[in-house]
Amino acid sequence: MTTVTTEVTTDREISYREAINEAIHQEMTSDDSVFVAGIDLAKQGDVFGITQGVLTKFGPKRIMDTPISENAITGLAIGAATQGLRPVISLMFIDFIGVCFDQIINQMAKMKYMFGGKARLPLTVLVNAGAGTGMAAQHSQSLEALLCHIPGLKVVMPSTAYDAKGLMVTSMREDNPVFMIMHKRCSRLRGPVPEESYTVPLGSAAVVREGTDATIVATAYMVHEALAAAETLAGEGISVEVVDPRSLQPLDTETVLESVRKTHRVLTVHEAVEFGGIGGEINAQIAEHAFDHLDAPPMRIGAPFSPVPYSPVLEKEWVVNSDQIIEQTRRLVSG
Amino acid sequence: MTTVTTEVTTDREISYREAINEAIHQEMTSDDSVFVAGIDLAKQGDVFGITQGVLTKFGPKRIMDTPISENAITGLAIGAATQGLRPVISLMFIDFIGVCFDQIINQMAKMKYMFGGKARLPLTVLVNAGAGTGMAAQHSQSLEALLCHIPGLKVVMPSTAYDAKGLMVTSMREDNPVFMIMHKRCSRLRGPVPEESYTVPLGSAAVVREGTDATIVATAYMVHEALAAAETLAGEGISVEVVDPRSLQPLDTETVLESVRKTHRVLTVHEAVEFGGIGGEINAQIAEHAFDHLDAPPMRIGAPFSPVPYSPVLEKEWVVNSDQIIEQTRRLVSG
Amino acid sequence: MTTDLDSEQLLYMFRTMVTIREFEEAAGRMAEQARIPGAVHLYAGEEAVAVGVCSHLEATDTIASTHRGHGHCIAKGGDVKLMLAELLGKSSGYCRGKGGSMHIADLDLGILGANGIVGGGPPIAVGAAFAAQYQGTGGVSVCFSGDGSTNEGTWHESLNFAALFDLPAVFVIENNHWGEFTPQEKQGSITQLSDRAAAYGIPGFTVDGQDVLAVHQAAGEAVARARTGNGPTLLECDTYRFYNHTGRSEGDPRPEEERAAWRERDPLTILCGVLEERAILSGESADRITEEVQREIEEAITFAEEAPYPELSELLTDIYS
């Protein structure tokens, strides 16, 4: 995959959430085999607002409210996909993958392979990740690493409205199960989004800011924290390149390595708990494949090894922020 | 934690499986609050033979056969642990953590923290991992990385009969949830095991072979593959040190780093799928904390990114083996 | 309805229900004012269920609660000061500020925690029931579940498990007829959820969940059955929440007539009526009780607001023992 630095030429600004909503509307218009199912998706338009207007526009056949039965919802998507439909389901919070994890890792992910290729599973699973909203330990996690370790799944995690729409369209057109991980704090962020449909390929990272002294690889909301950090650091004469993988499975390692080969220093940042997070995978790959280009140890920032605390003071301390990124980047470039 | 190189002085040899069984017997004898529950554990003594003889010795109050309801089994352990019991449950195959993953990651792991410390969960979960037995995609995985990413859980993965017993005893005495991951192909391996009870601390790696040219960090059955590789490589004049972390959460990074600081080269090996596996975490830590000691890129071997295939020819190709370790170690020391 | 309750007990129940109501009114207000960081799911309207059931429980009995857990906590003896401090994320709170509304617990009082996962509680309740049986404490484990949650697989596994081993458990369904924004009839095709007891060979009953005396009586039988080794009961309580799914938020999709009809069946008014009829309470003394409770809640708010936030160093404590 080659580097795609997003250049958007439109004056139209909508939010990340609206962008995904628009993708769903457009794909449902062009393809009758798409249907949407999940808790409070139809009448209520989803508790995160992702399916607003779908019921009115497409009617109850195309979008259904389900019982609180995530195993049945997930199986619904799998079984229907084997029969040629293109289901989009929501599991609300990514924390809830736990209640239907067998259907995800042992059924959805493996069916095609176990059947010797004779199944196509064009389905998209919507989940919301992220802390910082006072929702405590069971509604605030970033569990993408669990999904990325399972062959058969694809995992995208956009940070901007533009990517959210483009990746949602691509996901819905994929003939494989894709987890679309939305970050709660990205949800209201606005950005330029063309009205017409477009795709952002899976497995293609974006260089969202160019720089020469260090690379920051950041995902989801951390992209914005990294960009803020880069801005501050620029004032100190440190030129930071920010790379957003956008899709984690497949992962566009090449774009990351290219950046590291240029800057010779790297800091990987995600909101998930650091231990066992996707940053370990990324940095291990960098260390193995760009070792000779590194002028300093590859560094990581992730959340400390604890459940997400409720108290605002602790939660603020738990969530990775731009100050930490600034501090670590300073260490990185001086190291 | 300091390095513990296991030195066992006993003539008595028993199998890995018998060693765990012995630990259970001994702990049940000394502590009435221990009980055991799971599918076919009592009358049948477990399909892997782990609870042989327990029913006869301790009676039906202490060990129970349950319905096929892993959520209830896991909740049984959690709820009973809050009331002062010390449950040991089995989920049979580690692949089955999927069916009760919410109870594991959102209840068991987080309860203590969410309650502000006011819960103690002294419970042990037995699971069997590993391919190479023709059991196909849903009965052959090594999913330890999923558990290691969740704060609140502890995860051990012994490779020898000695460690199996010692870690089982420690796990059963822990006041925290511990996953005891047994490897199917280790199950019948025999080794010296003292009859009296002893503990192996969690978070303490073992240097199972000393060497000077390269470090191989290997887990579970891969320890034996690594030792076989080291033997062959010794014949070629390559001196390999083999480190078995034994417990993955907590992980004894210090012992690993110490070895790497000595050999300056490292290859991390596990049977799990490489992408997102625990090897990424280990190598990222090495790259960050021992960068200046590395004379070559830190390397990894894990399974290729596919579900576990059934066909013996494909399964053999999928499972990491000593030939691959030998080849990569040669590359490592020549690099 | 006849009852074994003396006036002291009846007044205690009334006061507890008022406490829940006032607590929820306060929590709702504070959430609206963004003084509470997270989501609060208010129990107002359902007070008779928690109080009727918990009136049979000792501290050695346990309850597993839900996301809508404040009422259970208060009914089981929870301290409103510590609860409010927790809602504010303060270190004096029940969970030292680490849990919040959806995770309030007090193991000493047998409160095994609210739960943010729908269907998360039943398996844990099974474990507590098993422990009581194993240890021979005579304790009973009560599991509160919403109507919506009875469609989660965990609920089913738990009932089967408890029934099989004759565990001392009572499964209470708080059927408030909605799960979030979706009515019960769009979540399953039976209307009386206690019919599900037949799937496990245990007794199942449905009672008027707005009438605390009806709940008290049915729960009494269920708890006695559990305590005497006769296994679990499924007890469905027909009830209604007075506010929207979270807090007192806008956009309640429930029909206005439905809401009004249930408001008519306010459990406080119903109990008050009985107490007045039996001359245990006058309108005046009811008001006095309410005022006393309001003062108590005000004090709790003050306590909570003045309480310190946790130290940053506490971020990494309480993960492991």
Next chain:
Amino acid sequence: MTTDLDSEQLLYMFRTMVTIREFEEAAGRMAEQARIPGAVHLYAGEEAVAVGVCSHLEATDTIASTHRGHGHCIAKGGDVKLMLAELLGKSSGYCRGKGGSMHIADLDLGILGANGIVGGGPPIAVGAAFAAQYQGTGGVSVCFSGDGSTNEGTWHESLNFAALFDLPAVFVIENNHWGEFTPQEKQGSITQLSDRAAAYGIPGFTVDGQDVLAVHQAAGEAVARARTGNGPTLLECDTYRFYNHTGRSEGDPRPEEERAAWRERDPLTILCGVLEERAILSGESADRITEEVQREIEEAITFAEEAPYPELSELLTDIYS
């Protein structure tokens, strides 16, 4: 029992049951000889269930199967050559050798796969039923489940879901009274599992699973109900497996008398009796059919043994489309 089946259909059913039996005998033998790498769960003894149910299904109807799936596959039209090749891990197998016994599938025939996860199939069956309804194909989705699997939460969620949306589904419980090495009565406290239908407001029946005509009739009604838009049915078939949990392994914990009693009720013998009584089949022609089937299985074994193993390059294909 009267039946709508003509002699051709009856003979086809008999032959299919014999095919399952002979397939399982062969698979059991080969597993004992370690010619099959993985675990095989034999369906011998339960043939009447798969055949009685599938006798109503077209290729556009789907089935979700279990770890004990060979019988379902054959009854739904599966090719024994491709099945045996799969058991041997050969590239000519149903799954190109990647799946093995627990994952045999043929989507063209509507076979959504055996499943190594107990309770893994029901949610998927819900999805297939939904697709049939959505696409208006008139198709029916049949879900086979063991008695033990009805205690998994997924089973419960699936029945509720299917009932709610009147999905064209039939949930068949193969009650062979054991789950691995534990009897049904130690897995739940009700004896008739079709009673669980009441929890979802759908019809539930229990039939003699050794009598293929009884199964055929009850399944016919259930399939018709589904096909005509009247929603799912729960159909429990009382049956027994003739071998141990996996293969023909030693250490079967089931009482000898129990096993002997059920051997008396061999579904092949029962059907044979009916066919002889109706003069559709003589003992001699039954033997001829069995011999023909045995030859067919022998040919399949030869086919499977001669088939090539997959190329190593196939390890990383078929993961994604």
